[in-house]
Amino acid sequence: MSADSALREQICTLAKSLFDRGLTHGSTGNISARTADGGLLVSPTGTSFGRLDPAVLSLFDAKGAHISGDQPTKEMPLHTAFYDTRSAAGAVVHLHSCHSVALSMLPGADADNFLPPLTPYGIMKLGKVTLLPFFLPGDPAMGAAVRGLAGKRSAVMLANHGPVVAGKDVEAACNAIEELEDTARLALMTRGLSPQGLSDAQVRDVVTTFDVEWDD
Template sequence: MTPESALREQICLLAKSLFDRGLTGGSTGNISARTPDGGLLVSPTGTSFGRLDPCRLSRFDARRQLIDGDQPTKEMPLHTAFYETRSTAGAVVHLHSCHSVALSMMPDANPDNFLPPLTPYAIMKLGKVKLLPFFLPGDPAMGDAVRGLAGKRTAVMLANHGPVVAGADVEAACNAIEELEDTARLAMLTRGLSPRMLSSEDVQRVVTKFNVEWDT
């Protein structure tokens, strides 16, 4: 199996795992990953994470020209914005996960640091998550908003829509977006219960210990 074939299989396997556990439903969500030659493999438009075909993934060359496969997701501007601003990004995942979307609707959601410091793990895997305003699905302005962050964030939350996470590879991106959803779920479950959160000193210790990118 070639490296690209293995990557195709991995994308579909991880996407199906996300779908099977209810992290994105129907034909929602999209996923992409860099290929060894600098191109991209991208989930096609209108496809389900539960039924992606490795042979039909959209294939882009290093100049971002579609050279094979089906038409890509309409959220390509979102994906390319991460690749253009974060040289370390090897994959990008976007879900419509329920609890993170619910948290984005709360009137007290923090636009600069979306996830409350409930556990160290979201801090370790995501750094600060930027809450972006609502955009129409497929709007290129989402990509412009990501570019406006100048590569300082690995993850954003699209209000009333869903999270987007860039990772070093497709497995890292999937693990991080799952942590985002888990933390949002904890936040919603404990909402109004005055949970004990990590102190600012605790957060700083995590950032220092695990060399987290922590945009201040």
């Protein structure tokens, strides 16, 4: 199997796993990954993560030209913003995951650090997650907002919409966005119960020990 074919299969397999476990639904969500020659493979517009076809993924060349496959997701500005501002990004995943969306709608969220420090794993896999305001789906302003972060975040939460995460490859991006959703679920489960999260010193230990991107 060629590298291109293997990447196509991996994208579809991981997307179906996310869909089958309810992390996104219907035709929501989109996913992309860097190809070996610097291009992009992208999920087509209007498709379901549960039924992606490797043969019709949108293929872009290294210059950003769409060269084959179906038309890409309308959220391309989000994806290209991460690739253009984070040189290590090898994949980007965007979901409409229920718990993180619910958490984004509640008052009191820290826009600069959306996820509460309940476990070390959200910190290790995501660093700080920026909460961005609501944009209409497909609005290029979402990409502009990500570019405004100047590559300082690997993950953002679109209020009333869903998370977007960049990773070094497809598996890493999928693992990280699952951690984001799981941390949001924990936050909702413990909301109002005064949970004992990590202290500032414990957060700093995690950041230092695991070399996490973390600006104050």
